[in-house]
Amino acid sequence: MTQSRVPFYLIVVSLVVAGLATAWARHVEMELPFWPGEQRPVWLVEARVDFQATGGEVLVSLDLPDNPPDFRLHTEHATSPGYGFSIIEEGGDRRGEWSKREARGPQTLYYKAQLIGGVSEVGPQPSPDDEQQAPKPRSLYWEEPQDTAANQLLSQALETSSTPESLTRELIKRLNNPTGDQNASLLIEEVGSRSLLLERLLNQADIPARQVMGLFLEDARRRQTLTPMVEAYNGEEWVLFNPQTGEQGVPENLVLWHRGGASLLDVTGGRNSGVSFSMIRQTVPAEELAVAQFSDSAFALLGVQQLPIEEQSMFKMLFLLPLGALVVVFMRIIVGLKTSGTFMPVLISLAFLQTSLLPGLISFVVVVSLGLMLRSYLSHLNLLLVARIATLVVLVIFLISMLSLLGYQLGFSTGMTITFFPMIIIAWTIERMSILWEEEGAHEVVIQGGGSLLVAVMAYLLMQLPLANHLSFNFPELNLVILALIMLMGQYTGYKLSELRRFRAMALEQEAAAGSDKS
Amino acid sequence: MKWISPWRLKKLGILGMNARNREFIGRYNTRSRYPLVDDKLKTKLLTEEFGLATPALRFVVSEQHAISHIEKQLHELDGFAVKPAKGSGGKGILVITGRNGGKFVKASGAEIDIEEIRRHMSNTLAGLYSLGGKPDVVIVEDLIEFDDIFEGYSYEGVPDIRVVVFKGYPVMAMLRLATHASDGKANLHQGAVGVGLDIATGRCLKAVQFGLGVSLHPDTKKPLNEIKVPDWRSMLVLASRCYEMTGLGYIGTDIVLDKSRGPQLLELNARPGLAIQVANGLGLLPRLRHIESLKAGLHKTPEARVDYVIKAFAEAIPEDPAAGPAQKIA
Numbered sequence: 001m002t003q004s005r006v007p008f009y010l011i012v013v014s015l016v017v018a019g020l021a022t023a024w025a026r027h028v029e030m031e032l033p034f035w036p037g038e039q040r041p042v043w044l045v046e047a048r049v050d051f052q053a054t055g056g057e058v059l060v061s062l063d064l065p066d067n068p069p070d071f072r073l074h075t076e077h078a079t080s081p082g083y084g085f086s087i088i089e090e091g092g093d094r095r096g097e098w099s100k101r102e103a104r105g106p107q108t109l110y111y112k113a114q115l116i117g118g119v120s121e122v123g124p125q126p127s128p129d130d131e132q133q134a135p136k137p138r139s140l141y142w143e144e145p146q147d148t149a150a151n152q153l154l155s156q157a158l159e160t161s162s163t164p165e166s167l168t169r170e171l172i173k174r175l176n177n178p179t180g181d182q183n184a185s186l187l188i189e190e191v192g193s194r195s196l197l198l199e200r201l202l203n204q205a206d207i208p209a210r211q212v213m214g215l216f217l218e219d220a221r222r223r224q225t226l227t228p229m230v231e232a233y234n235g236e237e238w239v240l241f242n243p244q245t246g247e248q249g250v251p252e253n254l255v256l257w258h259r260g261g262a263s264l265l266d267v268t269g270g271r272n273s274g275v276s277f278s279m280i281r282q283t284v285p286a287e288e289l290a291v292a293q294f295s296d297s298a299f300a301l302l303g304v305q306q307l308p309i310e311e312q313s314m315f316k317m318l319f320l321l322p323l324g325a326l327v328v329v330f331m332r333i334i335v336g337l338k339t340s341g342t343f344m345p346v347l348i349s350l351a352f353l354q355t356s357l358l359p360g361l362i363s364f365v366v367v368v369s370l371g372l373m374l375r376s377y378l379s380h381l382n383l384l385l386v387a388r389i390a391t392l393v394v395l396v397i398f399l400i401s402m403l404s405l406l407g408y409q410l411g412f413s414t415g416m417t418i419t420f421f422p423m424i425i426i427a428w429t430i431e432r433m434s435i436l437w438e439e440e441g442a443h444e445v446v447i448q449g450g451g452s453l454l455v456a457v458m459a460y461l462l463m464q465l466p467l468a469n470h471l472s473f474n475f476p477e478l479n480l481v482i483l484a485l486i487m488l489m490g491q492y493t494g495y496k497l498s499e500l501r502r503f504r505a506m507a508l509e510q511e512a513a514a515g516s517d518k519s
Numbered sequence: 520m521k522w523i524s525p526w527r528l529k530k531l532g533i534l535g536m537n538a539r540n541r542e543f544i545g546r547y548n549t550r551s552r553y554p555l556v557d558d559k560l561k562t563k564l565l566t567e568e569f570g571l572a573t574p575a576l577r578f579v580v581s582e583q584h585a586i587s588h589i590e591k592q593l594h595e596l597d598g599f600a601v602k603p604a605k606g607s608g609g610k611g612i613l614v615i616t617g618r619n620g621g622k623f624v625k626a627s628g629a630e631i632d633i634e635e636i637r638r639h640m641s642n643t644l645a646g647l648y649s650l651g652g653k654p655d656v657v658i659v660e661d662l663i664e665f666d667d668i669f670e671g672y673s674y675e676g677v678p679d680i681r682v683v684v685f686k687g688y689p690v691m692a693m694l695r696l697a698t699h700a701s702d703g704k705a706n707l708h709q710g711a712v713g714v715g716l717d718i719a720t721g722r723c724l725k726a727v728q729f730g731l732g733v734s735l736h737p738d739t740k741k742p743l744n745e746i747k748v749p750d751w752r753s754m755l756v757l758a759s760r761c762y763e764m765t766g767l768g769y770i771g772t773d774i775v776l777d778k779s780r781g782p783q784l785l786e787l788n789a790r791p792g793l794a795i796q797v798a799n800g801l802g803l804l805p806r807l808r809h810i811e812s813l814k815a816g817l818h819k820t821p822e823a824r825v826d827y828v829i830k831a832f833a834e835a836i837p838e839d840p841a842a843g844p845a846q847k848i849a
Contacts, residue, residue, distance in 0.1 A: 333537060336536065382634075382638045382641075384583070384641060384645050385641075385645030385646060386645055439610055441709075492537055493535070493538040493541050494525060494535065494537060495525045495533075495535040495537070495538075496536055496537065499533075499536065500523050500528065501522055501523075502730070502797075503528055503533050503796070503797065504522060504523045505727070505730045505731055505732070505797065506523065506533065506796070506802075
């Protein structure tokens, strides 16, 4: 007769594993946090373009960051009254374009982007074109005497270096000490900027190099400009160098805004154009961020965040129900508490979630006791059962409206929230309790009613925990673990806690009997 | 001491609610056979078909409009019991013992008029007493004239004998006596006195009220240890035959002793309560495990099973019913 319990435990274990593994995978893949209220730093960067419009058609084109290393673009938008704005993507290079038929006088355009820092995936994210063919060094023409100076400088640097990286470092060292090197000072004077010179020298040495513009992020900075940097190609990937310091690699607080390609800013129909940057550090709930970022990920399909808000709030309640059911199962199977109606406590606790505990508790007790009084009168009217319960439903609705109005007049807006109680269930509860009262006395009514309320309050306390809310909504698959727990408790054949009291007399008398036997 | 440790309970062989539900009810009671006991009308018809003694069914009311015609039918009867077919725990049972002019006299002595009976029937039809509020039917059956042997033991109510039958073997029995506290009802948790009966002889082993041992009936002060149910073996055989009738492995049978007709089957219960253990001062588990260990088909007839049980489960009879049987495990 004893069935093998192996399949059962296999099911339970696989439920637990499936629930936890899915939750973990979603946590890792989508960066959904396990704890509520986790915050992530986000940089809000604002690029401001100023220029003087000359009165004709205006077209402003600003290079926008595309996949800067260590950062991820969260949101972006442009504010510029009267201008048309669009983002144009060409060969992996994104540009924002403002256009206007006619403009005159000083103009200001804004582009704002939220950048999430500390993105773990460090790997280079070059545009597809870059990956397919290694970049080629540009061919350059120097005029005399710069040509000789450049050649000398290069050959000196080549002597003390072996790789593209070390060559770059050597060059930077020489450029940063122009007083000691006449060739360097001559070239800087001629080319104008150190980064430009470095780029040209590297290209001359057959190392593909390009000038990039980086933005150093510092909280609450305004009117910042981009810092010119140089990227050199070492045969495998682009390596960033700071020509001022010789530092190699991308610093943590640097966003590569402009990388190669066309110019940073083009303005047609305007003069005196310039771009400056302001930035602030914000914190955004990690949960919100994860949902917004991974809306098209396969894992997002498992979440309900993609649904309309109205449905989401419904699911929020729905996914909490298993937790309430777990409490009921525990209280009835393990503890052995009597409740009136098996899952009525869960429904009451759901109502408490809407009303908050104390007002909910008070209004529930008031409605049920008033209902019981009305019901005792109804029993004299000798109505058929269905009609009597229907009458009770109507009366309960009246009671609740009256309480709500009264509460409103007294200044408790919470009185209104009482409507979240399921009317039909209250009516049935009143009916059942009234019959219980007639048949078994008030004592049993208090026991069962109190048991129901106790379970409801416990379920409520568990369900209102921010952690429980957060987990059940963001990781609904964890309900599989609850399911496994419920199934396990369904197997429990031990004594209930209440039975340890119920059968206590047995032990007392056994002891007495054993005592008298011995004496 | 307010609590008992689970290990103690286990040692005493007490059957808990969870174990009862899973290991016995869930395992030995086929779901499809539940209606046979949950619906008293079905039980009644089946009992009559199998020729088991039971109070005769007078008539059935299954429609609301039929309630207006009951007066004539009721007038032919002196005493009768009105029951919901799907009631549980004795709910909705109305016992009329006699007539006083136009009024009906209840078991408690209170008088009611026909209107109240009509209302009771109407409520019953609407499902007030049935599990889950499903529509029900009303059964009207003959009244039991209970045996004089229980005179002075039951206050305002019919004393009935609950026998738990496992796989056709009667394993434990108790007599339930209504008290003033229980309002004439035979439910132990409402204050009725439970008298554990020796399964071999039908003699009082122990008596409890509200879970505590008592020696005298609280209302009539009659000593409970003098109780010995007559015609005990035929009562056990009647209980045992319910196994063949229902096919349910674990049932509680409620039997009453009629003055002239002997043991009568009143109703069956597929989920018998656990209070019988308190009334007997004994745990059910050792007996249930013993029956489980028996070879299938060892005893083919109810009589053979009863004879086996009488030999296997006899207990030492104590002097004081408040103390309970002497323990073998002490």
